[in-house]
Amino acid sequence: MRLSDEEGAMLAGKLGAPRRWAIAHQIVIGEFFDAADFIAVGQAHVMADTESLGEAGVRFLEGLAAAPEPDRRVRVPAITDPRGIDFAVYRRLGQSAAMAALERRAIAALSAFGVLMTDTCINYQTVMAPLRGEHVAYGDTGAVIYANSVLGSRSNFEGGPSALAAALTGRTPRYGYHLDASRRATRRFRLTAAPRDLSEWGALGGIVGEACCSYWQVPLIEGLAAAPGSDALKHFGAALASFGSVALFHMPGITTEEPVLAVAPPDPIPIGAADIAAFLARYSAPGDKLDVVVFAAPQLSLHEIAAVADALDGRQIHPDTTVIVATSPEIKHAADRMGLTARIEAAGGVVAQGICFYQSYAREMAEANGWTRLMTNSAKLVNILGGYGYRSSLASLERCVDSAVAGKVL
Amino acid sequence: MPIVLRCHPGIGPAVSGTALVAADNFSARYDLDRSRGIFSRPSHKLAGESYVNRILVLDGAKGGVATAWMLHDMAARRIVPLGLIFNRVNPIIAQGAAFAGVALVDRFEADVTRLFRTGDELRVDPAAGTVEILKRDS
Incomplete structure (x- = not known):
């Protein structure tokens, strides 16, 4: 990679040990992906939940953080992805003091x-949305795909170490979705029926994701007559990134960039209501005792929390079922102020802030609480939790709430 | 005479070990029980297999960013794969391998899940961009 004088100085350690580690790490990644040079970023979003970090990762952070303050301060605004613990509710969820x-x-x-400890994966809805063409280093796949697709900004998947490195150097290697050539559509899909709720938007993301199944594929989705709203594309993108490792999609007339096809346009693959229903049916388990209902992954917007509160009004969650709602601290504060949290808690639910279920020691929570059967309206969550030992069901928010009240999957 | 296969230059140290191969994808969070050192996702083609000190040969990456931290923690607890061979990875696998010091190569001229077999003794040289099949049971 070509290095500027300043980048060379960082690598030589003239700007402190943290920036030396950061630029050296970034050069390894840049050379692996044939980056010619670096590009400046406007924001960094650092995933650093302690389940992923482990003791070794925390010790690594503490080692860098021991450097003198001028050497360790980030160079661009840097925020965090969800953490593993909400200190207000962790005991109730079966998480430990350790x-x-x-x-x-x-x-x-x-x-x-x-x-800045924003502890959110929906920073584009709650903190500051990046602009079209703005290069960023985002560390949550759902945030990356939303920023790349809906907003037209430019990021690769930047895992925790790389996003922290970008925050320390103020730049990232120029490869992948920072380049025009990578942003051309490589696959085509045509919707014959629009998804009807967020679980179906997630299911659509799962279907397209499984068909693409590569970070380097860019799907073009045609056939939508109207813009579906931010939460719909949030669930669609998060599931697409989860099932397919996809980082960018185009929806003509809805997403920001005019899509350019990478090759002669292939015939589009049709996706209709029957495909979405079949996807949901993979997770169907009617009559099963229901241990836990989770609304998370991505964290909920204020509108989603209001929908949960509306669905629970005047009802009581079954005593053998736990309902968890996870959102960002900013949205939690708003929900508190507007009485939404109190309405959910009155029905027996838990509203947690700054965490996401799968980033919060999901395996240990299952063991501590005896949880097996989980229900959610998040396709991303059901995809992740298979390896954690859960049996997960995917359904609409309303059906999840009805099931929580009944204590069994409906 | 050993077979030497060429790939894009990779990341991490040169290593020698035994291959564990599947035409499937990979995420440390989605697929592994990192306390027991096994593939725990029931639908994964390597479900129940130990990955510790094996050279994993897989197709590509799944979603999620956690692998970027998790390989480092797994290495610290000595419950980590010895090396990673993929058809093509996403940035997260590369970042995780770089941070953890785990050998990683990708971008061969043919499908790695067909080039290599479970049980092959391999030498992975990321700097040279080569993988050598040292021994294969007939």
Whole structure:
């Protein structure tokens, strides 16, 4: 890679040990992907949940954070993805004091860099949306695909170490979705029926994701007559990224960039209501005892929380079923202020802030609480949790709430 | 005479070990029980297999960013694959391998899940961009 004088100085350690580590890590990644040079980024979004970090990762952060303050401060605004612990509810969820202690150490280290503890994967809805053409280093696949597709900004998947490195250097290697050539559509799909709710938008993302099944494929989705709204594309993108590792999609007339096809246009693959119903049916388990209902992955917008509160009004969740709602601290504060949290809690639900279920020691929570059967309206969540030992069902928000009240999958 | 296959230059140290091969994809969060060192996702083609100290040969990456941290923690607990061979990875697998110091190569001229077999003894040289089949049971 070509290095500027400043990048060379970072690599030589003249700007401190943290920036030396950061630029060296980025050069390894850049050379692996044949990047010619670096490009400046406007924001960094750091995934650093303690389940993923482990003790070793936290020790690594603490080591960098021990550098003198001028050497360790981030160079661009940097924020965090969901954490593993909400200190207000962790005992109720069956998480341990040791998990909370590790979380406190991680927070202290990240704060020492000047990283802002936003603890959210929906930063594009709640903190600051990037602009079209803005290069960023985002560390959540759902945030990356939304920013690339809906907003027209430019990011690769930047895992925790690389997003932190980008925050420290203010740049990232120029490869992948920073380049025009990578943003051309490579696959075509045509919808013959629009999804009807968020679970169906997630199912559509799962169908397209499984068909693409590569970070380097860019699907073009045709046939939508009207813009479906931010939460719909949030669930669609998160599922597409989860099932397919896809980082960019185009929907003509809805997403920001005019799609250019990479090759002669292939015939589009049709997707209709029967395909979506078949996808949902893969997770069907009517009559099963229901242990836990989760509304998360991605964290909920204020509108989604209001929908949960509306569905629970005047009802009581079955005593053998736990309902968890996960959102960002900013949305939680708004939900508190507007009485939404109180309405969900009155029905017996838990509203957690700054976490996401699968980033919060899901295996250990299952063991501590005896949870097996989970229900959610998030296709991303059912995809992730298979390896954690859960049997997951995917259904609309309303059916999830009805099932939680009944104590069994409806 | 050993067979040497060429690929894009990779990441991490040169290693020698035994291959574990499947035409499937990979995520440390989605697929592994990282306390027991096995593939835990029931639908994965390697479900129930130990990945520890094996050279994993797989198609590509699944979603999620957690692998970027998790390989490092797995390496610290000595419950990590010895090396990774893929057809093509996403940035997360590369970032995780770089951070953890795990050998990684991809971009061969043919499908790696057909080039290599479970049980092959391999030498992976990321800097040279080569994988050598040292021994194969007939």
